[in-house]
Amino acid sequence: MRLAKGAQARCKTGLRLREGPGTTYAVEATLKADVLVRLLADPAGGWAQVEVNGHTLDGKTIYSEPDAASSVEATRGPAAEWRVVALTGYVATAHLTVEDGP
Numbered sequence: 001m002r003l004a005k006g007a008q009a010r011c012k013t014g015l016r017l018r019e020g021p022g023t024t025y026a027v028e029a030t031l032k033a034d035v036l037v038r039l040l041a042d043p044a045g046g047w048a049q050v051e052v053n054g055h056t057l058d059g060k061t062i063y064s065e066p067d068a069a070s071s072v073e074a075t076r077g078p079a080a081e082w083r084v085v086a087l088t089g090y091v092a093t094a095h096l097t098v099e100d101g102p
Contacts, residue, residue, distance in 0.1 A: 001098045001099075001100065001101050002098060002101070003039060003042075003043050003048060003093055003096060003098055003101075004039065004042050004043075004101060005039055005040065005041050005042050006038070006039060006101055007038070007039045007098055007099075007100065007101025008036055008037070008038050008039075008098075008099045008100040008101055009036070009037055009038075009039065009048075009050075009096040009097060009098050009099055009101075010034055010035070010036055010037075010096065010097045010099050011031045011032070011033055011034065011035045011036075011037065011091075011095060011096060012033065012095045012096065012097055013033050013095055014030050014031065014032055014033065015030070015031045015035075015091050015092065015095045015096075016029075016030055016031075016091070016092075017029045017030070017031055017050070017052065017062070017087060017089040017090070017091055018089055018090045018091070019089060019090070020090055021044070021045060021047035021049070021090045022047065022090075025090065028087060028089045029056075029059070029060050029061065029062050029085075029087060029089075030060065030061050030062065031052060031054070031062045031091070032061065032062065032063050032064070034064045035052060035054050035062055035063065035064045036052070036053075036064065036099065037050035037051065037052045037091065037096070038050060038051045038052075039101070040088065043093045046092060046093055046094065047090050047091070047092060047093060048090065048091055048093050048096070049088065049089070049090050050088065050089065050090070050091055051086065051087070051088050052085075052086070052087050052088075052089075053084070053085070053086045054084075054085060054087075055082050055083070055084055055085070056082070056083055056085050057081070057082060057083075059083075059085070062085065062087070066082035
């Protein structure tokens with residue numbers, strides 16, 4: 001399997017989801033380790049356009065599952081509630097591990 005359009009990959013570590021392919025683009029969110037992404041296009045120049053479905057408390061940090069053990073943020077107050085989010089953006093391919101795909 002390889003990173004290609006349609007592949008599903010897992011984040012190895014905290015990974016910044018950006019508005020465009022490069023570090024000069026604004027960060028949309030941070031994807032925590034083990035979050036799954038789906039590639040929307042073949043990678044180019046070390047970057048891949050991806051779609052991510054995950055869970056968040058603050059809208060900026062995305063987790064694979066909504067549980068208290070996922071983060072310190074999960075225990076920071078009774079008002080925080082997990083939300084499901086779907087985002088698209090760009091991530092550096094060096095921090096992805098292919099799970100399923102072509």
